[in-house]
Amino acid sequence: MHLRHVSPDRLSSHAVRLAGALLHSGTRLLVALCIAASPLPALAQAVKTASTPPPDFSRFDLYGGYAYFHPFNSEITPFVYQPINPGAVASATAYFNRYLGLQAEGSFFPNGPNDCYYTAQAGPVLRYQKGRLIPFVHALGGGARAGGPAFQPCTWGWGVTAGGGLDLVLPVFNNHIALRVVQADFNYSHVDYGPVDPAQVTGGVGDITAYRLSAGVVLRFGQQTPPAPVQLGCTVQPTNVFPGDPVTVTATAANLEPKKKLSYTWTASGGELTNNNATASINTAGLAPGDYTVSGHVSEGKRPGESANCTASFRIHNPAPPTITCSANPSTVMPGDPSTITAVASSLEGLTLSYSYSSTAGQISGTTPTATLVTSGAPSGVVTVTCNVVDDLGKHASADTTVTIVTPPPPPVPKVRPLCSISFERDLKRPVRVDNEGKACLDDIALTLNRDTTSKLVIVGRHSDDETPDAAAQRDLNVEQYLTDEKGIDPARISMRTSGQPGRILDSTLVPDGASFTPGDTATFDASSVKRQGQPYAKPKNITNH
Incomplete structure (x- = not known):
């Protein structure tokens, strides 16, 4: 049996039609993969929980994976091309933007029933990234090197590849690694092995149609999205x-x-x-x-x-100066008395305030809201006190108050004061003796003299018309003797006088220090010239006069 030969022109036109069909099929595959990628609940849930940020669009991808090659409807009669397993697929893809790139791919099936199958092709790739899932399609063309199904040696021809796949970007290494879950491709290769020998085991033309499945790892480099500006x-x-x-x-x-x-x-x-x-x-x-x-x-x-x-x-801000009021308590004082000065100050900005004081008289000092004005040595009149306050920024304020130093009233002029009088009318037999009632009056006079030790006493004795003037003097001497002997009064504090007014009475007058006694019609007398008679004052009952 002889192999059927196809002319080069017919082969070329056939290849063009096949390539167009492959590109159309690839576009349909991309749409299908995008639709299929949206559910994927298990993968989507896994990547959503990853802590690594979502991936950017890469600029350059390197792929390497395990592959399985399965020809169908491909033979050099009567020999049929057989599947090859295992194999490998590697590709390098550079992307112009987020969606379109150029891919160079090679497939390697060095061992198999057909001796070998290699491709070295390049072409456009189209991707659509949704989160960590990236479905893609590509259409490649270039060389294909295949061995025959009989004894045809590995020979270079040409071929095209169309298909697509799905990548899952892993949340590790900053999204630089992806897992290619699947890549499914349709391959067509045309290899001319030369003239057919009579035994039909060498030569002939291999039109190989096959599908290829692969899966592996993608290394992702660069990023299409520029970094956000600083x-x-x-x-x-x-x-x-x-x-x-x-x-x-x-x-x-x-x-x-x-x-x-x-x-x-x-x-x-x-x-x-x-x-x-x-x-x-x-x-x-x-x-x-x-x-x-x-x-x-x-x-x-x-x-x-x-x-x-x-x-x-x-x-x-331009800070406002502080405010201050000043007051004095009391505002009127006697010379030498103090007055408390109180300053009430505030700062709208809450700054720290410092206090000081001055006065037109007296002495004042202080660094707190209160100070004391000392008026010792200050003349009588109005003293002006100034309260000063300054804040941290040097802004200051002042307020005045006044303290009036009043002239003290003159001391009261001491006045003489009449004390009790002693009557000598009761004892007609002893008309000059001080009886017990008279002694009671003198006891009160002694108490008064002891309370006011600077005062003096003036006693004025009188005599009646039927008595001699000595009676008045004797009454004075008897009263003096009682005050000095019985009450301990200094005789130097007692002045004795007689009056020309009639009566058997002795009047007593208290003369404070600084006061003057007006003598009137009274006169002093010479006590040594007075001849005293009888008892000077009544003695206690248990005392006998000898």
């Missing part, structure tokens, strides 16, 4: 300050490469700035009230998107 945000604390208050600005960067070294720079529209990498401090001393801006810059490289800027602002 972002930088700035925060200022506090945003409202007074001159001299410190301000801290902090930068927070995002989308950074962990392995790259960062460089921070800062500028400010006012104040002295100290750079501390991601934070900076601003000394606001001397800044005028107003709004100020601080700008930050971070860089991890010179490429676009590897640096970012941020701005933040703060405001310097």
Whole structure:
């Protein structure tokens, strides 16, 4: 039996039609794989729970996997091409964008009943990535090297491949590894082994149609999605300050490469700035009230998107001065008396306050809200006291109050005071003796003299018309003797006088220190010239007068 030969022109046209059919079939296969990929509940659930972020679109893929080659309807009569197992498929794919790429593929079946089957082909590939699942189709063309089903040696011809598959990106190694769950391809190869020998075991033309299945591992490199640009945000604390208050600005960067070294720079529209990498401090001393801006810059490289800027602002306030009131208690004092000064001050900004005081007279000092005015040595009149307060920023306030030092009233003029009088009318037989009732009066006089030791006593004796003037003097002497002998009164404190007014009476007058006794019609007498008669005063009953 002889093999059927096909002319080269017919072979070429047949190949073109076959390639078109394969591309159409590949497109249909991509759609089918996309639809089939959406359920896959087990795989989808597995990858959703992974902690690694979803994969980007790779730029370059390397694939290697185990393959099975199965010819069908392929023979060089009467010999049929047989399946080959095992084998391998390897490919390298470069992607122009997220979906379209160019693939170079080789298949290797070195051992088999047909001696060998190799392909070296290239062509477009189309992918559609949904999460970690990537279905794809491709159409390849190029060389095919196959051995015959009888004794035809391994010979190069040409061939085309069309098919597709499904990759699952594993959540390991930063999404650089994928598992090719399946790759199913249709292969057509045309190999001319030369003239057919009479035994039909060598030569002939091999038109090989087959399907090929493979599975393996894909290494993914690069990424189609460019890295997100670096972002930088700035925060200022506090945003409202007074001159001299410190301000801290902090930068927070995002989308950074962990392995790259960062460089921070800062500028400010006012104040002295100290750079501390991601934070900076601003000394606001001397800044005028107003709004100020601080700008930050971070860089991890010179490429676009590897640096970012941020701005933040703060405001310097013009602080209001403190307020103060001042009061005195008491506000009217006698010379030498103190007065308590109280200052009530406040700061709207809550600043620390310091106190001081001054006065136009007297002595005052203090550093707290209260002070004491000492008026010793100050003249009478109004003393003005000033309460002063100053805050941390040097702003101050003052308030006045007054303390009146009044002239003390003159001391009261001492006045003489009449005391009790002693009557000598009761004992007609002893008209000059002090009886018991008279002694009771003198006892009260003695108590008064003992209470006021600076006072003196003036006693004025009288005589009746039927008596001699000595009777009045004797009455004085008897009273003096009782006060000195019985009551211990110093005789130097007793002045004795007589009066021309009639009566058997002795009047007594208390003369305080500084007071003056008006003598009137009274007169002193010489006690040594008075001849005394009888008992001077009544003795106690148990005492006998000898």
